[in-house]
Amino acid sequence: MLNDFTWNMTGYIPKHQVNPHGDGIIPYVAERIFQLEPEPPSVGNLNEYILSALHEKNLLHFSFFLHHYEPQLNKRIKSFLGVDGGDLYDTDRFLDIKLSCREQMLQKLMDYDPAKGAEYATYIFPFIRDAMLRFRMGEEKWSVSSLTNYKMVRSMAWLYHNTKDAVNEFSKKYNCDLALAEEYLKVVRGIRNQQPFYVTDEDGEETGEDVALDDSWNYTDILWNGIQAEKVQRAFEKLNYREQTLLEKRLAICMTCGRVGSWKNRPTFEDLAVMFEGSTASGAERAYRKAMDKLTELLVAEGAIHAVRLKQKSKTKRKKKITAAIYEYQADCDGEWGEISVDFENGTAEIIRLADWDTIKTNWFANEAIRYILSLSPDALKKYMLVPLEPPLIS
Template sequence: MKEWQKELYIYRLSPAPPKKDDLQEYIDLYLAEKDETYLSWFLHYYEPTLNTTVMGVVQRYSMFGHFLDIKEACVLGILRALEEYPKDCDTPFITYKTRIMWEEIHNYIRTMRTGFTVQSDDEYRNLRNIMRLFTAYNSKGDPDTLKKISDEVGLSEKTVKEILQSGFHNMQFVDFYRNYADEDSEESREDVTCDYTFEPCCEMIQKEQTEAVFGALNELSYREREVIRSHIGFCPDCHSMKSPKFRSHTFQEIAYKNELSSAEAAENIYHKGLAKMKEKLQKKGIFHP
């Protein structure tokens, strides 16, 4: 077996463990008994999917030679997610752990290389903030985009320009050739000239927007949060909208459940809560009217 092939099977067990119909069963057993055996069984069967995810990251970010490190970052994310996974959560663990796992992936990339190496959390926040502001201002065709960003972040226009150039370089930094293993485990090479399937800038902006939205939601009163959550229909723990348990409710249903005087009262709380969130997001520069 070649060295790179060994990295594909670091969690493979021999003999193979008992196979469950659903990987969630391993997670439930692990959480119930705190026995790492079940976690190792989960990783044994989840590893092929993990390999596909990691290879996608390697190709998109042109980080050849970092396969195993990124894979370990994924597993670190899985372990973090296990610690935070709510009891009786209706969202499958496979879905729940995705956001946390990607946080670990991006953290590894941030501290290593993507064409532009960011040395600290502060520098990374500057990069994210400047790229987000550029997207907001430039989408309106604002000719003073650079100056406005400079004024807002407190950096010189020259520094802002350098950071922007670095950010855009990351979006284009893709190796001309891709190495990968096909279904028969034979090495292949694919000639590419550009990768339009994934842009770190977009991922970065989307992640920041999501965090800001739910951060603003959490700053509301309990009743405002409950009315908004119930009307939109998402899990209060993991924010998933896939579970039928957390369907969208009418204002009449929400009023009855929360002992409000009328559907109009529930609707007023809903709109006032959204207005507060909008104001908070505007202050952070996430929402532009």
């Protein structure tokens, strides 16, 4: 039992202050809440931390494991949120899920048996996924009696959406009678109009298929939830053939009819490079990014969306880490540039000069630029970025 363990953190403190200014936790810090200072002692393999925790009955070593495992955990949660359709940078929800995962990892620590050959990170993998599913199960309007039933409902939803005879396929998969399969199908049909939900494929992996959508599809609804289809179509038609093909293939959407395909089967950049002979995967990706930026500019010109253009003017480093930077920003790809100073260490920013077309009352474009910059690791930020924004209620 974990009651027999100690968790003595003497000599170690969190590397980032959780709430330095009383304004809540920013995304940059939320993704680093398990980081410690000083750096934990080096080991040859992360599993050594877990073995030490079990041998010494001291969860200090579990904290060392979390320190190094945190980027991988963040990646899994972001992937889950992206498929789930939620806001990737809803910090409170991100943290709630993250702490739920940590609780599950702690609970399963005592069940881990190194003698079976699997490292702890491999062993805990399915339990982290269960923790995220259990969290979402608690959020949704519909509910079932257990996580097992929840998974089976989602499995039936996938079969219903992707096979001709979901009842028979479900019966074979779970070795159950047809009557039970019919009951699960009734549950799926009953929740279709209550709340969108995403399902697992036959291998248990999350897919981007929203089975709450009706069997028919609507062009206007599909295209970015409310952006006028006519404006999108006009902007798209101004792209050249290569740009149109890259976007349609990679985004798995037909811009003529509005039909959306499965992202699971969309072509990789390697596939796209083959389509355009003489290109490499990295070249195809660069071409795709340029096409996305061009379409964004065209949509801004059509009045369908807003966007903020960012240019890194200067940066400050300490021990090879970017600690501060100054960015120029442009509202809706037009007019004079404004300027923003960003302090990554403290998670703060200051508007030095407003750009043309930014709103004096709300500074909406500048604040959206700051939110985006602080949502990413400083090392992930590029010198030039074009960020599409949802239309605001600007006053």
